[in-house]
Amino acid sequence: MxxxxxxxxxxxxxxxxxxxxxxxxxxxxxxxxxxxxxxxxxxxxxxxxxxxxxxxxxxxxxxxxxxxxxxxxxxxxxxxxxxxxxxxxxxxxxWVLPLLLVLLVGGILAAISISSGNSRANQAFVLDATLHPKPGDIFQVTHSAGQENFYTWYKVSRITADSVYMQEAKEHAVELNDLDDIPATASDFQSSEKSFSLAETRSLDGMFAKDENGQRAFDLVFGVWRDGKLHKKY
Ligand SMILES: [Zn+2]
Structure with a gap:
């Protein structure tokens, strides 16, 4: 300095x-x-x-x-x-120096507060997106079923009264950070659909769940790609 x-x-x-x-x-x-x-x-x-x-x-x-x-x-x-x-x-x-110091510390605290405010806003956005999905939304998820765990993407294809239908990406992400490389084209996703109950999603605070291969499978949502923008929970 x-x-x-x-x-x-x-x-x-x-x-x-x-x-x-x-x-x-x-x-x-x-x-x-x-x-x-x-x-x-x-x-x-x-x-x-x-x-x-x-x-x-x-x-x-x-x-x-x-x-x-x-x-x-x-x-x-x-x-x-x-x-x-x-x-x-x-x-x-x-008096001036301590005042400058106070302003500096105040500025840092304000920046921290703004950034944690942003993160709260993002969490609220992602939660709302899981409860009110729109066709075209792409969710970043961690899939857990018994011993099985992987990172992948779900793309919303359609919504009925209580169900959201989503297509899983053909390839999984290797690491959590790779989830930010959102698959861009329709051919990146399987043609088959998985359906999830929105009522259950609400009861699980925005986590998707369904029976799969005879056991309960859960998808913890990290973020959502909507209208060309990625909203991340963390
Ligand atoms: Zn003199």
């Missing part, structure tokens, strides 16, 4: 200090002194450091290096800075 910050100067005051003698040219009466304070700027001012002064002489046009400062200059500096208080705004950034 790239953090952009600057060191900035807060200027308090610049004063003529005519009583002070320049230690460089020994001329008296043309000295100036400024009181400043450095602070960090990162999305706002923060972390002000100690105040400091710079002094220069308008007679010799030189800044006075700190090592050349006389006691007289030090005393003048202390007098000038008396009563100067670090303004509250130099700490304003201390």
């Amino acid at each position: 790239f953090i952009y910050y600057q060191i900035r100067n807060h200027h308090y005051r610049t004063e003529a200090v005519p009583a002070v003698t320049c230690p460089l040219c020994n001329h008296r009466g043309r000295m100036q002194m400024s009181i400043l304070q450095k602070y960090t700027w990162l999305a706002g001012p923060m972390a002000p450091s100690a105040k400091y002064a710079i002094a220069w002489c308008e007679n010799c046009n030189q800044y006075i290096p700190r090592v050349k400062w006389t006691d007289e200059m030090d005393t003048t500096y202390v007098q000038l800075k008396q009563g100067l208080r670090t303004p509250a705004r130099l700490y304003r950034g201390l």
Whole structure:
């Protein structure tokens, strides 16, 4: 992560200090002194450091290096800075950073909430599709009958009062993820139909069930392909 910050100067005051003698040219009466304070700027001012002064002489046009400062200059500096208080705004950034953090965390939580909202909406959509199937719907299912388990697709061919008739895909999916490759053509599905009771589907919360080869077979629905769009439960 790239953090952009600057060191900035807060200027308090610049004063003529005519009583002070320049230690460089020994001329008296043309000295100036400024009181400043450095602070960090990162999305706002923060972390002000100690105040400091710079002094220069308008007679010799030189800044006075700190090592050349006389006691007289030090005393003048202390007098000038008396009563100067670090303004509250130099700490304003201390509020800005936590605020940004709160916004960031809030944004992440909102995104999670939206995505789980989507998944709830998809679950509701898939459940509704199993209870109110339409011709052409293709369901992604896990078929279980006794020891037998596989992933496959059922395509709705027709619906009567309480039954949905579906054609199973000729080839099964090898893995769960392969179920998203929805078989595209009519010839991908068997011509024979399986029928399921919609009343039983409702009682099983959207799972298809029927007797098959002398035992109860169940099809757990993962998603439905309807009107050119895949709606997945998980
Ligand atoms: Zn000077």
